[in-house]
Amino acid sequence: MISFVRGPVASLSLAQAVIDVNGVGMLVHATPKTLGGLRLGEEVRLTTAMIVREDSMTLYGFADEQEREVFDILLSVSGIGPRLALAILSVLEPESIRIGVDTGDGKVFTKVPGVGPKVAGRIVLELKGKLKPTGAAVASAPAAAALEWKDQVVAAMTSLGWNEKDALKAIDAAMAAEPELAEGANVAAVLRATLRWLGQDNTRQKNGVR
Incomplete structure (x- = not known):
């Protein structure tokens, strides 16, 4: 069980990062918010969870x-x-x-x-009963700076299963619905808005609303 990794960031996208742990590149999947706080070449410590399957071992990283x-x-x-x-x-x-x-x-x-x-x-x-509020403030996600913001959002969408064409269409629709997101182009906020729009669109389709 790998409970955390520490080392410089060797590569970075919105869906995953590679952490150089004593010369070994550890591929870590994480949320856009977590990855948005990383910078190439800077040392980082990520709390991790390893999911072991018959044909794979996947490492997930978390900010805390x-x-x-x-x-x-x-x-x-x-x-x-x-x-x-x-x-x-x-x-x-x-x-x-x-x-x-x-x-x-x-x-x-x-x-x-x-x-x-x-x-x-x-x-x-x-x-119910397993998760209780801690009283922590719900913070807004920081902007990521590894790639052009739209490319980052598309990368995250494709990693979650959408093809590039549908991802771009959904991003444009979400930005049209929430034009204030264009100011500063906060990558994690745009991704959240896009996923939110897709969820609402699925509901509209189920209800026969176009």
Whole structure:
């Protein structure tokens, strides 16, 4: 079990980073917010969780213990794997997840693509009592600076399963719906808005609204 990695950042995108740990490049998947705080060449310490499958070992990195704790607890929900747990943390702050579970607000989770009402209800039901709000402020995500912001958002979208064409279309639609995001082009905020728009679009399609 690898509980953390420490070393200089060897490469960086919005979906993953490679950390040079004593000459060994450790590929770490993380949320845009976590990766947005990293800089190429700078030393970093990331709390990690290793997911072992029959054919793979995947390392997920987190900015702090709270993020990893929420990730681990999300994995206890039936039907939620590491990819979806990371997608939830890409859209929602750990404290927002805690509040949603504690108040029984399943709707907050349907903002995440791939999380419909049934899955959202299961999250609230199965995690009730396991996640309590800490009182921490829900902070806005910092801007990432490794690549052009739109390229970063597209990279994150494709890593979550969308093709480039659909990702670009969704980004443009989200920016049109929330034009204030263009100011400063906060990458993590744009990604959240795009995922939120996709979730709303799925709801509109299910209800027959175009």
